[in-house]
Amino acid sequence: MLNPVMSSGHSAIIMMFALRCQGEIERLDPLLDDASFIDKLYGEQPILRGGQPVERPASPSLGWYFNDLEFGILDRKTMVFFSLFPYFAR
16 A cells, blocks of 8 residues: 555645644744744745845744645745745655
8 A cells, every 4th residue: 555545535645744744833833933043044045036135024924834735934024935844855
């Protein structure tokens, strides 16, 4: 049996992905208001918009977000998406 279906009707791999997302939310949610964590988010990834880096806003509005099957954190002020992990690594 390569990809069993759970009693909810979802495949087992989708259930494992959901559990992994839940674990990341539980681990990182307390840090979404931490200034050093936000600095680390903006500092680790080269975020470019129109060839120019996006600067960290003074008070970002961070929240959990799915971009297709890619899970991460979205800053709603700058519309910058920080990918934590994709469902399919492409």
